[in-house]
Amino acid sequence: IDLSVSWLGLEMKSPLYNASGVMCRSVEDLEAMRASSAGALITKSCTLEPREGNPEPRYFATKLGTINSMGLPNYGYQYYLDYAQNYDYANNKPLFISISGMTLADNLAIIKAFHERELPCILEVNLSCPNLPGKPQLGYDLPAAQNALEKICEFYDRPFGVKLPPYFDVSHFDQAAEVFNRFDLLKYVTCINSVGNGLVIDVDAESVVIKPKDGLGGIGGDYVLPTSLANVREFVRRLPGKQVVGCGGVKSGAEAFMHILAGAITVQVGSCLYEEGVGAFDRIAQELKDLMAAKGYSKLDDFRGKLKTL
């Protein structure tokens, strides 16, 4: 059973890696990811300056998933640029860098800094952080997203990706795809980021469970699986020549299989990785292999994008 993926001129031994934000803020986290059986690693979205993030508690897990309002805590882009500069690309799994500047100017400055160093890492522009009080998600402001992509593509000349929020209306899939299809160097989209501004309530305490935004936070885990699968399948249909990375609700081989059946090129693990640790990559990969074997598949392309309709 072969789980390898070849895309973006990269080779991955496993389709599984972390969702940005989980196990990727510090060098220790990144080294744990690099030492794991994940097929790649992506850094925590970074800003121009280091950020503490939102007040705690800002993360909570339930039986069905997670809620987070971290508020973009990160060590500032220079920290991740240093890591990317010292990374041994020839002998390691692919490295992705997530970028989420507080303003367009910040995003352009960070991307320029990476561009100047001509590193093999792949940039992923986050259009979907739901947890910055007062900051609308670029992914939900398509003219602004298009403007940002135009400004980036004025100078950035290498393949890159974007991290998308979930969309819930077919007209929005159409409108978003119309923007993304304008940019040849935009080679992939990652669907989805957390489902923004959910509210988890503790009945006993009669209280919210996280402090920021009076309890509102991005939702992940089982709660979001059908939404993430729909976003993957709808963007695969609408973005010819681009790839879609599946993210959302992956906790076993079955969900990884679903994402790939829906057309995902690779699959990210967020909430489950946060709760279980890097062992999740070994377990999920084995479950995926067992599922493939039971179905007579020997490689991912045997079933990728072949979701049947009725």
Ligand SMILES: C=Cc1c(C(=O)O)[nH]c(=O)[nH]c1=O
């Ligand atoms: C980059 C900020 C994000 C955060 C955060 O740092 O609050 N949480 C998410 O679920 N998704 C994000 O994109």
